[in-house]
Amino acid sequence: MATRCCIAGGGPAGLVLGYLLARSGVPVVVLEKHDDFLRDFRGDTIHPSTLQVLEDVGLLDRFLRLPHQEIGELTADVFGEVVVMADFRHLPAPRPFLVLVPQWDFLDFIADEARKFPHFELRMGARVTRVLEEDGRVAGVEVSQRGDTQEIRAGLVVAADGRHTTVRTSAGLPTTDYGAPIDVLWFHLPRTPEDPSRTGGTMRPGSMLVTLNRDTYWQCAYVIPKGSLEALRARGLPAFRRSVAEISGFLGDVVDRIASWDDVKLLSVQVSRMPRWWRDGLLCIGDAAHAMSPIGGVGINLAIQDAVAAANLLAAPLREGRLLPAHLEAVQRRREWPTRVTQRMQIALQDALLSPLLARTDVPAGVPLPVRLLQRLPLLRRLPARAIGMGVRPERVRLPPAG
Incomplete structure (x- = not known):
């Protein structure tokens, strides 16, 4: 078969790009290697920059009807003192x-909304x-689907298939x-009505734990030095359960729910970038x-910004x-x-904050100076909020719908 644009990867970047192109009248096929989207421990934070994109295309109110939690502030327990790290409530976003x-x-x-356009096709x-x-x-891709192999010719192939991308490797980039x-290390723990409601991080000498309030459960991220998982398992x-309980005491009664190491998923953190993104x-x-890096949870939202920019610049030439x-x-x-x-x-932040924290064995006399400044000068909390919530050069949808 042939299409104008073939997108490899049905994640946030691939589906948003597919939606925007189809909305603009470009025939597009999105290929997702899994049979559904039900994979845990993927990024679950949608930032104000992405909410702005949804507003641009008239989807925001419908999206917010989905069950969700809203976070106006990010806090951290830094060596026993709870501090506000970022205040999103003043951001220029809908x-x-x-x-x-x-x-x-x-x-x-996004997939359901995209299917409303005649030019959109999603293959699971x-x-x-x-x-x-x-x-x-590059003139297209070879696709394996349920035991059959097919070639899809395309005017443009987009690799949105993640850090372990097959497309980029095959293309020799x-x-x-x-x-x-x-x-x-990602894992879930039950949340009780008596637990605190805040979403944020807890820092202790030698350890850091991020807890995301998901209403009925905590999604937990336990930060460890690179490559130290086997030593931790040994x-x-x-011992791992005790460490979690010592960092966040309110989890002490539920850490036994981590029944085996199968309940703990490793995210091998990498920071990488292609010298050239295209052929x-x-x-x-x-x-x-x-x-x-997972710092700030910005990966999904940065990928969606890529998709918006690509749609803005490529829709007309593709169509x-x-x-x-x-x-x-461009x-x-x-x-x-x-x-x-x-x-x-x-x-x-990894080099100046996390590495020294994980190597530390003593309790400092007080919180670090930058954290103290955030507490004394609330206006400063808007700076990390801007970096996390809107990012650098946030994109707006400039494409009118087709017809």
Whole structure:
């Protein structure tokens, strides 16, 4: 078969791009290798920058009818003192708060809205095995779906298939790894009505735990030094449970719900970026182009910003059959600088805050100076809120709907 645009990956970047292109009248096929979106421990935070995108296309009110939690402030327990780290309530956005919603609900929502357009097709259980090349350009993909193999020809192939991208590897495009000193262990624990309601992090000498309030349960992220999981396992599951309980005392009565190491999922953190995001006929966006640290939870929202910029710049050339490599280069020019700035901030926080914290064995006399300033000068809390909630150079949808 043939289409104007074939998107590999039905995550937030792929589906939002597919939705926007189809809305603008571009025939698009999105390929998702899994049969559904039900995979746990994916990013569940939708930031104000993404809420603005949903407002731009008239979907925000419908989206907010989904069960969700709203966060106006991010807090942290820093060596026993609870501090406000970011205040989102003053952001220039239609809804100045973070939304916590299971990612599968977000993806189902976007997919359902996209199916309303005649130019949109979503294939589940369709795995891209390699790119097809003709005369030095990418001309489509080979797809394996339920035991059958098919070739899909496309004017543009978009790799939105994550940091372990098959498309980028098949196309021979390199990426640069900038290193990360941490990994993250994800797990769920029940939440009781007596538990605190705040979403945030808890810092103790040698450890950090982030707890996301999901109403009936806590989604927990336990930060460890890079590559230390096997040493942690060697100390035994009871020792891990005790560590979690010592960091956040209110979890002490439920840590036994971590029944085995199978309940704990490793996120191997990486920070990487492609020197060039495109080839003739191919564009990489989201984690396929730049893997982000989980710091700030900005990865999903940065990927969606890529999708919006790509749609703004590519919809007309795709629809009119005049797409050139210069159009793909323009997408990278638009999005590379925000990516570089965000990654530099993440690397700085990893090196200056998390690595020393995880190596620390003594309790400091007080909270660090930057944290004290956030407490004394509430206006400063708007700076991290802006960086997390809106990001660098937030994108707006500039495309009118077709017809």
